[in-house]
Amino acid sequence: MKKPIIEHWKSEMEKDTVKITQSKIEAVKKTFIHAVSVRVYDGSSIGVAGTYAPFDEHEITQKAMDVLKLKIDYPCAPTSQETVTRSYPSIIPNKEIWINEAEDLLAHLERDMTTFQFQGAFHHCIETTQIANEMGLDLKSQIDFCDLLLTFKSRSSTDLVDGYIVVKTPEWNPKKIHELLKKICAAWEHEIPLPVGKQPIIFLSTEPWLLSLMVRELNADKMGTGSSLFSEKKHHRIFNNRFSLYATRNPEDHAMIPFFDSEGVSLPDDQIPLIFEGHILSPFSDKRSAHRYGYPLTATAGGSFNEIPHIEKPELRIKPTSKCMEELLNSHTGILVLVSAGGGYAPDGAFAIPVSTAFLFDGQEIVGRLPPFNLRSNIWKIFGEDYLGTLEGYLFKPWGYRPTVIQMELFPG
Amino acid sequence: MDFSFPEGVYTDVRIEEVSKTEILLHQGKLEGYREPNYTAAFIRLFDGNRWYYASTTDLRRIPKEIDCLSKLCAKNPKISEHPLVRNFEVHRDNTLLFTKAANINSVTRQEKIDRLRSYDQIMDEKPYLLMRKSQYIDEYVKKTFISSKGSLITFDFQRAGIHIHFELADGERRLREFFQRGGTHFSQLENLDESLLFRYQQACTFLAKSEPIEPGKWTLVLSPEVSGIFAHESFGHKSESDFMAGDLGAQEAWKIGTKVGSEILTIIDSGQVHGSGYVPYDDEGTRSRFTTLIDKGVLSGRLHSVSTATMMDESLTGNARAVDFSYEPIVRMTTTYIKEGTQSLYDLISDIDDGILVESVHGGSGMSTFTMRPSLTWRIRRGTVAEPVRASVISGTVIETLQHIEGVSNRLEISGMVLGGCGKMEQSPLPVGFGGPYIRVRELMVQ
Numbered sequence: 001m002k003k004p005i006i007e008h009w010k011s012e013m014e015k016d017t018v019k020i021t022q023s024k025i026e027a028v029k030k031t032f033i034h035a036v037s038v039r040v041y042d043g044s045s046i047g048v049a050g051t052y053a054p055f056d057e058h059e060i061t062q063k064a065m066d067v068l069k070l071k072i073d074y075p076c077a078p079t080s081q082e083t084v085t086r087s088y089p090s091i092i093p094n095k096e097i098w099i100n101e102a103e104d105l106l107a108h109l110e111r112d113m114t115t116f117q118f119q120g121a122f123h124h125c126i127e128t129t130q131i132a133n134e135m136g137l138d139l140k141s142q143i144d145f146c147d148l149l150l151t152f153k154s155r156s157s158t159d160l161v162d163g164y165i166v167v168k169t170p171e172w173n174p175k176k177i178h179e180l181l182k183k184i185c186a187a188w189e190h191e192i193p194l195p196v197g198k199q200p201i202i203f204l205s206t207e208p209w210l211l212s213l214m215v216r217e218l219n220a221d222k223m224g225t226g227s228s229l230f231s232e233k234k235h236h237r238i239f240n241n242r243f244s245l246y247a248t249r250n251p252e253d254h255a256m257i258p259f260f261d262s263e264g265v266s267l268p269d270d271q272i273p274l275i276f277e278g279h280i281l282s283p284f285s286d287k288r289s290a291h292r293y294g295y296p297l298t299a300t301a302g303g304s305f306n307e308i309p310h311i312e313k314p315e316l317r318i319k320p321t322s323k324c325m326e327e328l329l330n331s332h333t334g335i336l337v338l339v340s341a342g343g344g345y346a347p348d349g350a351f352a353i354p355v356s357t358a359f360l361f362d363g364q365e366i367v368g369r370l371p372p373f374n375l376r377s378n379i380w381k382i383f384g385e386d387y388l389g390t391l392e393g394y395l396f397k398p399w400g401y402r403p404t405v406i407q408m409e410l411f412p413g
Numbered sequence: 414m415d416f417s418f419p420e421g422v423y424t425d426v427r428i429e430e431v432s433k434t435e436i437l438l439h440q441g442k443l444e445g446y447r448e449p450n451y452t453a454a455f456i457r458l459f460d461g462n463r464w465y466y467a468s469t470t471d472l473r474r475i476p477k478e479i480d481c482l483s484k485l486c487a488k489n490p491k492i493s494e495h496p497l498v499r500n501f502e503v504h505r506d507n508t509l510l511f512t513k514a515a516n517i518n519s520v521t522r523q524e525k526i527d528r529l530r531s532y533d534q535i536m537d538e539k540p541y542l543l544m545r546k547s548q549y550i551d552e553y554v555k556k557t558f559i560s561s562k563g564s565l566i567t568f569d570f571q572r573a574g575i576h577i578h579f580e581l582a583d584g585e586r587r588l589r590e591f592f593q594r595g596g597t598h599f600s601q602l603e604n605l606d607e608s609l610l611f612r613y614q615q616a617c618t619f620l621a622k623s624e625p626i627e628p629g630k631w632t633l634v635l636s637p638e639v640s641g642i643f644a645h646e647s648f649g650h651k652s653e654s655d656f657m658a659g660d661l662g663a664q665e666a667w668k669i670g671t672k673v674g675s676e677i678l679t680i681i682d683s684g685q686v687h688g689s690g691y692v693p694y695d696d697e698g699t700r701s702r703f704t705t706l707i708d709k710g711v712l713s714g715r716l717h718s719v720s721t722a723t724m725m726d727e728s729l730t731g732n733a734r735a736v737d738f739s740y741e742p743i744v745r746m747t748t749t750y751i752k753e754g755t756q757s758l759y760d761l762i763s764d765i766d767d768g769i770l771v772e773s774v775h776g777g778s779g780m781s782t783f784t785m786r787p788s789l790t791w792r793i794r795r796g797t798v799a800e801p802v803r804a805s806v807i808s809g810t811v812i813e814t815l816q817h818i819e820g821v822s823n824r825l826e827i828s829g830m831v832l833g834g835c836g837k838m839e840q841s842p843l844p845v846g847f848g849g850p851y852i853r854v855r856e857l858m859v860q
C-alpha cells in the first residue's frame with residue numbers, strides 16, 4: 001500500500017471580549033483556543049482527527065489513520081506546491097486602552113441617549129490559520145479585527161429588543177459607532193406612517209435572508225444532482241444584467257476569513273464570480289463536488305478543524321453598481337430594513353419576510369421609524385426586474401457595507 | 414478536584430468532558446466521520462462589580478487562569494455578603510446517569526454506521542428523490558462544577574439521533590424535507606423504517622399536489638412538533654429575563670400575574686425532562702426545576718440566571734447555560750412545552766370551515782414578532798384535512814397570538830432537534846427540547 005500523504009491544520013483564536021448589559025460592561029473575557037488536526041490522504045479516501053492543545057501529534061495521526069480505514073470517499077489530491085503567508089493587521093489599541101475606550105463609548109451612549117438601553121459584546125479577535133503538507137503546501141493567514149454586536153431598546157418599548165447593529169472591521173472607531181447609534185436612535189423616536197405600494201427596499205449585506213436562496217441553491221451538490229432551482233439554468237441569463245454575484249475570501253469585502261479554504265484552495269484576486277451579468281456561471285464547490293460534477297473549484301470548502309472538508313456556506317457579495325445611494329433610489333425615498341427574521345424563500349423561490357424594525361431613508365439620512373410590515377416577492381423578480389442595484393461603499397462607515405436596493409411590495413404587519 | 418480560590422472574590426470553575434460521533438452519508442456514500450473528544454474548562458471570577466472570564470483546554474492551567482483573573486479584580490472583603498453571591502446555590506452531588514452500558518460510547522463505531530446506513534438505504538432510488546444526506550450524531554457530556562462557596566457537582570447527559578435530509582423534484586416543482594428522530598439512548602433509534610417512509614410519502618404528495626396558499630390571516634392547527642417550536646419561539650424567548658432585567662418598562666409590561674394568553678394555555682420549562690434539554694444542574698450550579706411560565710393564561714414565571722433572579726428579586730430556575738466551554742452561562746431555555754389539554758385532534762379540526770394544518774416547519778425565530786418557516790402544510794376544509802398547500806412564513810405578535818389559542822389536544826409529545834439547536838446572540842447551537850400537544854390558533858399571518 002502506498003504511504004498516505006499527511007497534512008496538518010492549525011488554528012489559533014485569541015479573543016478579548018467586553019460583554020455589555022444595561023449599557024455597562026458586565027464582564028471581561030479572555031479566550032485563547034489552539035486547535036490542531038491531522039489529515040491523511042491515500043488518493044481515494046481521507047482520514048481526519050484533531051483536538052485542542054495540549055496534544056500528542058503521534059496520537060492524532062494514529063486516529064486519522066484509523067478513520068482512513070473507513071474508506072471515506074475522497075478521490076482528490078491534497079493541494080500542493082504553494083507557500084504564502086498573509087497577515088491583515090488592525091488599527092485597534094492595546095487591551096487596556098481598548099476596554100477603557102469601550103467603557104467611554106458606553107458612558108457617552110448612556111449620557112446622550114437616556115431613553116435607550118444597550119446590550120451586546122465587543123470582541124477583538126486575532127485568528128491565525130495554517131495548512132501545511134508533505135506536497136509543498138504551506139499557507140498561513142492572520143486576521144486581526146473587531147467584531148461588534150450591539151442591541152438597543154427604547155425604555156418606552158414593551159419589546160425586548162428594538163434593533164441592533166453588527167460591525168466587523170479592522171478599525172476600532174468608537175466615535176463613529178456613537179454617531180451611528182445616535183442617528184438610528186433619533187430616527188427610532190420619530191414614528192412615521194408606512195408608505196403604500198411598491199417601494200425601494202434597502203437591505204444591508206449583514207441581512208441574512210436576501211441571499212439565503214443563493215446560498216442554498218448554488219451549492220454544487222444541489223446543482224449537480226439536479227435538485228437546485230438553477231440546475232437547468234447554468235449559462236442562461238435568468239436575472240437582471242446588472243446583477244453579478246461572487247464568492248469572496250477578500251478582507252476588503254469584509255470577509256474575515258483566511259485567503260484559503262479548508263482544502264488549501266485559494267483564488268486569483270481572492271474572489272470568483274458565480275453569477276455574472278444575470279447569467280449563472282458556476283455553483284460554489286469543494287474538491288469532491290467539483291470532481292463529481294465537473295465544476296470549477298471556488299475555494300468554498302469549510303468545516304471545523306477536525307472535520308473532513310466539505311462545502312460550506314460561502315461569503316457571497318453582490319458586485320456594486322453605483323457609488324451613490326441617491327442615484328440607486330432615483331431621488332425617491334427608500335425603506336431601510338434593520339430587523340427582519342424568520343422568513344425567507346420557499347423551495348419554489350417565493351419570498352416572504354416579516355420586518356419588525358425599518359426606517360425611511362431619504363438617500364442621505366435616516367428619517368424616521370416605520371411600523372412593522374411584511375415583504376413579499378420571489379427570487380426571479382428580486383434579482384430580475386425589481387433589482388435596482390448595490391452601493392459601492394458604506395451607508396454610514398463602518399456600518400452598512402454595500403447595501404442592496406430592491407423594489408418590493410409591502411404589506412402592513 | 415481542589416483549587417485554591419482567591420480571597421475577596423467569588424470564583425467558579427466548570428469542567429466539560431465531551432465526546433461526540435458524527436457520521437455523514439451523501440447519496441449513500443460515507444463522506445464524513447469524526448469523533449471529537451476533549452476536556453476543557455471555563456473559569457469565572459466576580460468582585461461585586463464586574464465578572465472576569467477565561468477558558469482553557471489545558472486543565473493544568475486552571476490555577477494559573479484563576480490567578481491571572483484575580484489580578485484584574487478589585488478585591489472585596491465583603492464579597493460573600495453581595496446579594497448575587499448569597500444567591501448562588503451550594504450543592505455537593507454526583508448524578509451520573511449514563512455510565513457503562515447506558516453510555517453511548519459503549520456502542521461501536523460500526524454499529525452506529527450500520528444503523529444509519531439501514532435508514533439511508535430505504536431512501537435509495539426512491540422516485541422523485543434527487544439528493545439525500547443522512548447523518549448520525551451522538552454526544553456525551555460530563556460536567557463538573559466547583560465554586561468558592563463550596564459547590565462540587567458532577568453530572569452527565571447524552572443524546573443520539575439520526576437526521577435524513579432529502580430533496581425531491583418533479584419538473585419545476587421542488588421540495589426539501591427531512592426526517593429526524595433523537596433520544597438519549599441508541600436503542601431509541603431502532604424501528605424507524607415505517608416513520609421514515611411515511612414522511613417520504615407525505616413529501617411526495619406535497620410535491621405533486623401542493624399549491625400556494627392565499628396570504629392572509631388563518632386559523633391554524635399545529636402538530637406537537639410545531640406547537641413545541643411555537644412555544645419556544647413565541648414565548649420561550651420572551652421568558653428569558655436577561656432581556657428584561659434592569660428594564661422597568663418591560664418588567665411592568667410583563668408583570669407576574671398579568672393575563673397574557675387564553676385560559677387553556679399553560680407553558681412549562683424544565684431541565685428535568687429527559688431528552689435534548691435535560692440538564693440536572695445549570696452551568697452555575699443551580700439545580701434545575703419545573704418552571705411554569707404561563708399558568709392557564711396567566712404569566713406565572715420566567716427563566717433566570719443567578720444574576721437576573723437577584724436583580725429582579727425572583728427565585729432561581731436553573732436556566733443559566735453555555736453553549737460550550739468557551740462561553741459564559743446566559744439565560745437559556747431547557748425543555749419548553751405546552752401542557753396537554755382535554756380535546757382530541759378531531760375536536761380541534763372538525764369545526765374549522767377553512768383553515769390550515771401545519772405538520773412540520775424548518776425552524777423559526779422569536780422576539781416580539783415570532784416566525785416559523787412551514788414545510789408540510791395542509792388545507793382544512795369543512796372539518797377535514799384536504800389538499801397540501803405551500804407557504805413561506807407564519808408570523809404573529811406574541812401578545813396577540815397567545816390570546817388566540819382556542820384549542821389544546823390531550824396528548825403531549827416532547828422532541829428536540831437532532832442537528833442544530835437554539836441560537837441566542839453569539840451562542841449557537843444549544844441543544845434544547847420542545848413539545849406540546851396539537852394546538853389550534855386563530856388569526857396567524859400566513860404568507
